[in-house]
Amino acid sequence: MTHEPPLPLRFWAPLGRLACDMERHTVTRTGEHVTTSTTAGRTPVLISDSYFERLRQDFPLLEQSVNGHPLVYLDSGATAQRPVTVLDAETDFLLTRNAAVHRGAHTLAAEATELFEDARATIAAFIGAQPDEVVWTSGATEALNLVAYAISNASLGRGGVATERFRLTAGDEIVVTEMEHHANLIPWQELAARTGATLRVIGLTDDGRLRLDQAEEIIGERTRLVCFTHVSNVLGTVNPVTHLARLAHEVGALVVLDACQSVPHMPVDVAALDVDFAAFSGHKMLGPNGIGVLFGRSELLNALPPFLTGGSMITTVTLESAEYLPAPQRFEAGTQQVSQAVALAEAVHYLNDVGVARVHEHEQHLTAHLLSRLAELPGIRLLGPASAEERSGLASFTVDGVHAHDVGQYLDDVGIAVRVGHHCAQPLHRRFGVTATTRISTYLYNTTAEIDFAIDRLATVREFFGADDDGANA
Amino acid sequence: MSDSVPRGIEPTGLQDLYRELILDHSKHPHGRGLHDGALAQSHQVNPTCGDEVTLQLQPGADGRIRKITWEGHGCSISQASASILASVVDDDSPEQLSERIESFRAMMHSRGQLAGDEDLLGDAIVFQGASRYVARVKCAMLPWVAAEAALSGIR
Numbered sequence: 001m002t003h004e005p006p007l008p009l010r011f012w013a014p015l016g017r018l019a020c021d022m023e024r025h026t027v028t029r030t031g032e033h034v035t036t037s038t039t040a041g042r043t044p045v046l047i048s049d050s051y052f053e054r055l056r057q058d059f060p061l062l063e064q065s066v067n068g069h070p071l072v073y074l075d076s077g078a079t080a081q082r083p084v085t086v087l088d089a090e091t092d093f094l095l096t097r098n099a100a101v102h103r104g105a106h107t108l109a110a111e112a113t114e115l116f117e118d119a120r121a122t123i124a125a126f127i128g129a130q131p132d133e134v135v136w137t138s139g140a141t142e143a144l145n146l147v148a149y150a151i152s153n154a155s156l157g158r159g160g161v162a163t164e165r166f167r168l169t170a171g172d173e174i175v176v177t178e179m180e181h182h183a184n185l186i187p188w189q190e191l192a193a194r195t196g197a198t199l200r201v202i203g204l205t206d207d208g209r210l211r212l213d214q215a216e217e218i219i220g221e222r223t224r225l226v227c228f229t230h231v232s233n234v235l236g237t238v239n240p241v242t243h244l245a246r247l248a249h250e251v252g253a254l255v256v257l258d259a260c261q262s263v264p265h266m267p268v269d270v271a272a273l274d275v276d277f278a279a280f281s282g283h284k285m286l287g288p289n290g291i292g293v294l295f296g297r298s299e300l301l302n303a304l305p306p307f308l309t310g311g312s313m314i315t316t317v318t319l320e321s322a323e324y325l326p327a328p329q330r331f332e333a334g335t336q337q338v339s340q341a342v343a344l345a346e347a348v349h350y351l352n353d354v355g356v357a358r359v360h361e362h363e364q365h366l367t368a369h370l371l372s373r374l375a376e377l378p379g380i381r382l383l384g385p386a387s388a389e390e391r392s393g394l395a396s397f398t399v400d401g402v403h404a405h406d407v408g409q410y411l412d413d414v415g416i417a418v419r420v421g422h423h424c425a426q427p428l429h430r431r432f433g434v435t436a437t438t439r440i441s442t443y444l445y446n447t448t449a450e451i452d453f454a455i456d457r458l459a460t461v462r463e464f465f466g467a468d469d470d471g472a473n474a
Numbered sequence: 475m476s477d478s479v480p481r482g483i484e485p486t487g488l489q490d491l492y493r494e495l496i497l498d499h500s501k502h503p504h505g506r507g508l509h510d511g512a513l514a515q516s517h518q519v520n521p522t523c524g525d526e527v528t529l530q531l532q533p534g535a536d537g538r539i540r541k542i543t544w545e546g547h548g549c550s551i552s553q554a555s556a557s558i559l560a561s562v563v564d565d566d567s568p569e570q571l572s573e574r575i576e577s578f579r580a581m582m583h584s585r586g587q588l589a590g591d592e593d594l595l596g597d598a599i600v601f602q603g604a605s606r607y608v609a610r611v612k613c614a615m616l617p618w619v620a621a622e623a624a625l626s627g628i629r
Contacts, residue, residue, distance in 0.1 A: 067487060405523055405549035405613065406492075413488040421523045435524040435547065464492075465550065466501055 049447045052362055055354065056445050058083035069415030072450045077233055077394050077441030078419050079283045080264060082347070086286055089346035093339045101338050102312050102329065116338050119345035120328070123293055126348045126356075127259075127278070128269035133301065135294040135328040136341055140260045141183040143279035143294035144227075146331060147256055148187035149307040151225070155195045159305035166304060170196035173222040175253075177202040177210055177239075178431050179232045182424045184258040184279075188227055197224070204431055208235035208384035215247060223253040230268070230278075231261035234425050234439065235384030236367070236391045238262070245274040254300070260284055264351075265392055265443070266360040270295050282340065287347035291340035294331070301327030308333040359444045363393030366442045366451060370395050373455040379462050383432055394441035396423070399458070401467025404436035410461045411438075416454050490603035491610065492550065495558075500550035505543050505560025513539065516623035518616055525552045525613065529620035531571075531628070539566045544617060551610050555601065556617035562596040563621075568629055574598075575622050582611050 056062050059081045064071050073081060099112040121131040137143040154163035168174075174188050174197050192199045200218045203211045210228070219226060226248040231238050245255045257278040262268050264285035270278050277300070282291040296304075306313060306324055310333035315323045324330045351359065368388040374380055379400035385391050399407050408420035419439040422429045429435055440454060462468045508515075512530035519526050525548025534540030542560045546553070563571060574594050581590040581599070586606035590599035601614045 403549035405525075405551075405610075409491065409607070409610070410488065426524070429524075464488075466497055 049449070052444055053447055058085065058350075059445050060084065062445060066415035066417070067413055072416040072453055074440045074442060074446065074450065074454060075417045075419050076264075076284070076443035076446075077261065077423075077439060079289075080286050080443055081445065082286050082288070082343075083350050085350055086288070086343050086346045090288060090339045090343035093342045097342075098339065101336055112338055115342050116336065119341040122345040122348050126352070127263060127293075127295060128271045129295050130298060132326070132328055133270075133295055133298050135296065135301065135331045136336060137279075137292045137294050137331075138290055138337070139281040139283070139292035140258065140279040141281075141292075143292055144184055144256065144258065145187045146294055146307045147277050147279075147296070147304075148191040150304040150331075152191055152194050153305040153307065159303075162303050163305055168192075168195035168197040168224055171222060172197040172224045173200050173218075173220075174198070175200045175202060175215075175218055175223055175226045175228075175248075177228045178204045179208070179210070179235060179237065179428050180227070180229055180425065181233050181258060181260070182426070184227055184229055184256075185427070188225070198222075202228070204428075207386060208232070208237050210237070210239055210244075212240070212243070215244060219244075219247045219251060219253065221251055223248065223251050225256060226253050227256040227258075229258040229261070230273075231265070231392045232384065232425075232428070233261050233394075234396045234423050234428055234437065236394045236396075237384055238266075238390040238392060241273045241275065249274070259295075261392055261394075265356075265363055267356050276300055282344040282347065285344075285347055286350055287344035288337075288340040291337045291344050296327065298327065301331070304330075306330050306333070310334045312336075354444060362444060363442055364388055366446055366448060367391060367393045367395070369448050370440060370442070370451050370455075373451065374458075377455070377459055379467065380458070383434075383437060393443070394439060396437040396439040398434050398437055399461055399467070402461055402465045404438045406465060407438045407458070407461055410464060411454065411457055414453075414457055416457060418454070491607050493600045493603060495597060495600045496554040496604075497550060499554035499557040499561075503553055503557035503560075505541065505557060506545060507543050508545050509543060512543075514624040514627040516620040516627070518620040518623065520548070520552070520612055520616055523549065523613075525549060525616055527552065527556055527617045527620050529556065529617055529624055531621070531624050534565050537568065537628075539563060539568065539571055541565075542621060544620070546617075548616070549610075549613050551601075551604055551613040552616045555598075555614045558596075558598045558600070559617050559621060562598055568625055571621065571625060575618050575625070578618050579615065581605060582614055 061081050062071060062073055093115065097111050097115055099108040101113040101116045120134050124131045124134045137146060151166045151168060154166035155168045174192050176185055176188050176199060178201055189199055202215045202218055205211055226244060228239060228244060230241055241257060248255045254276040257275040259268060259278045259280040263280040276297050278295040280293055283289045313325055313330050313333040315325055371388055374382060374395060374397060381398045383396045404420040408418055411418055421436050423439060508528060508530055513533045515528065515530045517528045527544055527546030529542060529544040531539045532541045532543060542563045544556045544560060546556060577591050577594040578598055581588045581602055582605045584605055586602060590602050592599050604610050604614050
């Protein structure tokens with residue numbers, strides 16, 4: 001019999017009185033349920049689906065029917081659903097604490113500022129960073145553009161001597177990979193175009209891993225930036241971050257990591273990974289839209305010139321010029337997404353309560369099941385590594401003779417939500433000779449039963465579209 | 475025209491979208507091929523899914539459009555729509571073709587409410603069901619938008 005760790009207490013609290021009036025952790029970590037934290041240090045135990053099935057009650061959205069069938073939500077790689085505690089945290093803040101932060105001396109403003117900064121500390125601790133290394137952004141896209149434009153501004157000479165180290169000119173090289181999401185590709189294309197630097201690309205193996213031999217060739221003395229994803233949003237490939245970071249640092253280049261598909265799903269420690277910058281989005285990790293994070297090493301953030309300028313990021317302003325606050329405020333011009341930051345911190349508390357290592361383990365289990373069941377189906381071509389090792393909880397594939405949009409529609413007809421298209425990674429799809437794929441992506445609330453339901457439906461899609469009429473698989 | 479439920483599949487709402495005529499056209503498309511000497515040509519892309527169509531108006535007598543030919547790739551809806559458009563246009567005047575396009579657009583934007591004018595649209599009325607699937611309207615529209623853009627080049 002499997003041993004199941006108890007659920008965090010709040011999972012059992014009646015809906016409606018979850019977030020309000022509770023000092024979290026003092027209330028939630030009492031009594032018999034305190035064993036949640038004590039099991040963490042023991043030998044890993046097999047977590048059965050039933051533990052994660054019970055988590056589903058925290059996500060009322062998952063309870064609905066779509067087209068007369070129970071919703072099977074397999075699109076968390078695009079956006080994750082939010083537990084009630086996260087929704088309540090945001091509402092509670094807006095009902096009781098809402099005020100502009102870092103300005104105003106009234107009580108409410110002070111309380112809002114404190115919660116905003118507490119949230120920053122929570123996120124920082126979650127990824128092994130210091131609070132002043134966490135910059136709030138609207139999402140990962142803005143975070144990556146922030147780095148690109150700050151370097152661009154440095155290249156224009158902004159920031160004087162202190163920013164010389166960031167300046168790019170003709171002859172310098174920016175290295176990306178062929179598996180990047182457009183958000184971690186186009187900002188670097190544009191930066192190269194603005195500065196005269198050259199974009200270099202690390203290619204992929206046929207099974208969807210980075211060509212490390214090529215990485216070693218390409219990353220050299222001209223390299224100034226190495227920008228790559230921790231986990232591919234299409235292939236699921238988990239990249240060897242520390243290896244690439246070492247190659248980059250050996251030649252004095254900076255490392256920018258797209259952590260959108262890793263931070264929500266597995267333990268991530270930016271210090272241990274030895275990256276210089278990392279970006280991720282709140283809505284993919286049980287948090288709100290419109291909030292994301294740029295991690296940057298403190299020393300680097302404090303040396304970079306700002307990107308967006310305006311209120312709340314300055315020390316002294318004259319009609320001619322301005323001086324800027326240290327990071328992170330230097331990069332947080334204008335009104336901040338305060339309620340979203342507070343809610344994102346609540347999402348992190350939720351992930352911590354479940355245990356992000358346990359989330360990862362669950363997804364590994366789901367992925368192994370998903371890959372083996374996909375392999376049973378004729379006419380399915382998987383993109384990315386064939387085994388669950390060094391792979392995240394998603395799988396993209398093509399169906400012989402059926403376009404991805406038609407596959408998605410066929411699954412949606414029985415309530416199965418998946419992503420179809422190029423997933424904002426056109427060059428990656430081109431590399432594998434396809435324009436679109438169907439992607440199943442999982443999270444902590446998914447079960448093997450849901451995977452089975454999706455696979456059983458997929459098993460008839462080629463017949464429905466007549467794709468097996470003339471083929472050997474008929 | 476044959477428009478029954480595909481065999482061996484339990485009927486669902488999906489049959490309204492994927493009528494057999496649509497599936498037939500997507501598997502065996504009409505009017506494929508690009509030729510020199512076209513009256514006009516347009517290339518359209520659906521950026522959200524990468525579906526593409528390049529469509530040509532082939533010249534007839536007196537400035538008429540003898541037929542439509544096209545090349546492209548994409549989902550069954552966009553492919554069948556291009557195929558059916560090619561099968562409907564037959565020595566049209568530019569005005570006639572324009573009228574067909576307007577009629578098709580009105581049907582596709584009606585969320586299933588407009589049956590479509592069979593005199594103008596012929597087999598293309600089969601897309602009435604697709605008009606209820608808001609996310610698929612642009613798939614069906616893609617070749618018609620290409621025809622409209624090509625047409626605007628000669629008028």
